[in-house]
Amino acid sequence: MDVNEIKLLLGKFYKGETTSDEELNLRNYFCGDDVDACLSEEKEFFIACQKAFCPPDIDKDTFISLNKNLSKHIDQWNMIEKVSQRKARTISLRWIAGVAASLLIIFSFSFYINNYHQKTEQAKQNTYSNPQDAYAETQRALMKFSLSLNNGLDKVNKINN
């Protein structure tokens, strides 16, 4: 394509009148190597507008090294993410284990105390082996307790009245 034709197409392009084929022709021209010197400014502007379609002018080696660097960084980021995830998991597991161990100790201790208390209660010898005697003593003790309580309450009632 000659320079005049390109200038004509550019004029249409800036007015927004180009077809998709014409835009493709412009893109191919400006992304190519043999752009006329008088259109160098136009090239920069056009490429800036068409960044998505025209890859930047980089050589193959630079591209490969950039690609490698990027891959290396991505690998490093992945590694850091994995390590931090593992650390977080380890910390949460430790925390859970700590809580579980504490609960186990508390439950074991209370079970032991409860069991011990029950055993000592059972181990205590009853004063009476005969339920009739035990009943008589219980009745006597509870009656004494009740009478004393009622006596005190009566005194309070009398004072109130």
Next chain:
Amino acid sequence: MKKILIIMVMVLSCNMIFAQDALFKKYSNTNGVSTVYISKALLGMMPKMNAGNKDVSKIAGKLDRLQVLSCERPSLVPSIKNNAIAYYNKYKYVEMMNLNENGEITLIYGKSHGHGKNEFVLLSIEKDEINIVNIYGNVTLKDIKQIANQRN
């Protein structure tokens, strides 16, 4: 810090449990002092018996233990009285009643142990006699009050 606090609470609760019967144990083998211990197992048998008073049987079935200490040896009365009052104050029993009538002092202490379990103590002190009745179980003062009321 939290671990130390938990351990301290455990040790204290342990001490509290073991110390509950210290008073009765102290005088269990003393001349002139008689102690009575009736377990839950024996108290549980009472409702099955043909007892004349149903209310006592009913309340007896709710008890976990009943302990009585009686002393008719005048020389021991002040010592038991002082020890008992010091003991119930030390273990934070609530003094519910204090009646002084004609030289006879009647004290009622109470303590809630949680899960509906209560402990009530009657301390009856006369010049030459002292009686302590300690009941522990799912009972309330209202239950105890009703024993004499319903019998009358």
